[in-house]
Amino acid sequence: MDKWEMYMEIQQLLKQGFSQTKVAKKLGISRSTVYRNLKKSPSEMAEWVDTLKYKKKKLDPYKELILSWLKTHPDMSAAQVQDWLQEKYEDLKIGESTVRTYVRALRAEYNIKKETSPRMYEAIPDPPMGEQIQVDFGHTKQKSADNKEVKLSFIAFVLSNSRHKYKEWLDRPFTTQDVIRAHENAFNWYGGMPNEIVYDQDSLIVVSENGGDLILTKEFQHYRESRGINLRVCRKADPESKGRIENVVGFIKQNFAKHRVFHNIDSWNEQGWEWLNRTGNYKIHNTTKKRPVEVFLLEKQHLKPVSKSIDIQNNYETSITRCVHKDNTIRYQSNRYSLPLGTYNKYEKVCIKETENKQLIIYIPDTGEIIAKHSIPEGKGLLIKDRKHSRDRTKGVDAFIDTVAQRFDDKELAYQYLAMVREKNPRYIKDQLQIILRETKGNVSEVLTRALIECVKKKLYSATDFSDIVAYVKRQRRVHETVLDVKKEIRPLNKLSGWVMETEAYKRKIDSYTVLLEGEF
Incomplete structure (x- = not known):
């Protein structure tokens, strides 16, 4: 019922003899709503309803x-x-x-309809804080930037009490080593590990189940013993025992992954961690009515500390190796750390070591040569970069500016203008310079000078503006030249030909005019 219909219903019921309290009860509204409606005349109510149609909304x-x-x-x-x-x-x-x-x-x-097919779960009591993490896998198909279909896999973790989540993605199927590595990253994300971890019957973890006796894969059994993990595997088709993680998997698919365009796996994981901080762990949970990130601050105190680092690649010894990515970075504790340019072309893997004062030492496995040192931050999903590891891009830009400025007659003014273009468009300065350079190659110096002066005068510090002004100056120049050509062809009216100047006009005698005036012929 809209507001105008409600107003008319209130008026009708009052005419029928109902009290204001009875009207409110009959229509299912508060008495204050009835009172507010009675204060307005029909014309006032109509005007108010019309204003609501055009009321500005925040979105x-x-x-x-x-x-x-x-x-x-x-x-x-x-x-x-x-x-x-x-x-x-x-x-x-x-x-x-x-x-x-x-x-x-x-x-x-x-008229945009939405179809939904919600899945129902049976409610079960929450375990105590720090007691349990549930783990499961998920798969999605995403559209890439070139409109191709990419199949992605992810592993998700959720603390059963606080509902605090963690996830990792791969653009290939998970291996057991990937699963172990994800566990290590999850424990770093949470700052500890629970008393129990609940899994589905996944082949990466469980080989078979014989009357309740689990036979784990060799790698995962080794990892379990090294970490002292107490695990429990759910029965098949038993969503109630792991309903929390199934809800998380669905949440990740529907809220994060759905309709999102895939570019590469690194940026996809970074977007995923940002989503966890922004929405996944910040949004109020529908069941607990609390933010997972706030409850986690309490649950974190009940987690068991992770005593030592485990290297999955090297027989689970204390040294840790990391793969070098194409962008010359490594991953550690859900963050990226920069390496000197060219490291990727020289080494596939490097070793890392965390010191007591939260420093990350990165060195070459064979020689022990230290190639990078970084401070370990508190957050997750960050890029920690040493400025020494980046090429000096300003030298290339400065040289480019010199090249472009030399194309102008007024070089001092050109340098001033290009400096402002660089200040206004720092991210796209090379593209801007390329456009201006193209204009300088196809136009005469007079046109460039006039365009430069006009751009500075009107404060147009953009390559596209410069191109437009160049085109305008060229049009004006063509119009001026056309006018000059026309003037050359038209013979001036105040000049007479030579034969006219040489011709002597016939002169009558004064007596002829006298006869005409007196009327005599």
Whole structure:
């Protein structure tokens, strides 16, 4: 029932003799709502209802963007809309109910229906804090930047009490070593390990189950003994015993992965960790009605400390090796650490060592040569970079600016202009310089000088603006030249030909005019 219909119903019931209290009870509204409606005349009510239609909403500036998402992905949830908005606009503060109401109104206005198929789970009591982590795997198919389909796999962890989550992705199937490595990263993420870990019957962990006696894979059995893990494997088709992790797997698929474009596995994992901090562990849980990140601060105190680091590649000794990625970085505790340029071309793996004062030492396995040192930060999903490991990009840009400036007659003014272009467009300065250089090659110095002066005068510090001004100056120049050509062809009116100047006009005698005036012929 809309507000105008409610107003009319209240008026009708009052005419029928119902008291205001009875009207409120009959319509299922509060008495204060009845009182507010009675204060307005029909004309006032009509005007007020009309103003509501055009009342500005907080999400109106993002209407076209949200509408494009809903039209492209009709099954998109309001929660995912909120996450995408917060990912795109970090400073946007918006409540869940506001987004739900706005999305619901857009669906109704543009007739965008949503189909859902929710899965039901039986509620079971939460285990004590620090008691249990549930683990499961998931798979998705994503569209890549070139519109190809990519199959991705992920492993997810969730603390059963606080619902605090962790996940890792691979663009290939997981191996047992991948699973072990993910466990180590998860323990670093949580800052400890629980008393029990609950798994599904996955072949990477369990070979077979004989009347309750588990036979684990050789690698995982070795890891279990090294870490002292107390594990429990769920029966098949038993979602109630691991319903929390199944909800997490579904949440990751529907809220994070759905409709997201895949570029590469590193950026995908970084987006995933940012999503955990922004939404996965920050959003209020529907069951507990609390934020997992806040409850985790208490549960973290009940986790068992992880005493030593384990190297999965080297017989589980204390030394740790890491693969060198194409971007000359390594991963450690869910963060990336930079290496000197060219390391990837020289070494496949490097060794790392964490010191007592939270320093990460990276060295070559064979020689022991230290190639990098980094401080270990508190956060996750970060890029820790040493400036010495980057090439000096400014030298290339400075040289490029010199090349472009030399193409102008007024070089001093050109340097000033290009410096402002660089300040306004630091990320795209090379593209900007390339456009300006192209203009200088195809135009005369007079046109370039006039365009440069005009750009500085009007404060147009962009390569596209410079191109437009060059085109304008060229058009003006052509018009001026055309006018000059026309002037040359047109003979001036104040000049007479030579034969006219040499001709002597016939002169009558004065007596002829006298006769005419007197009327005599």
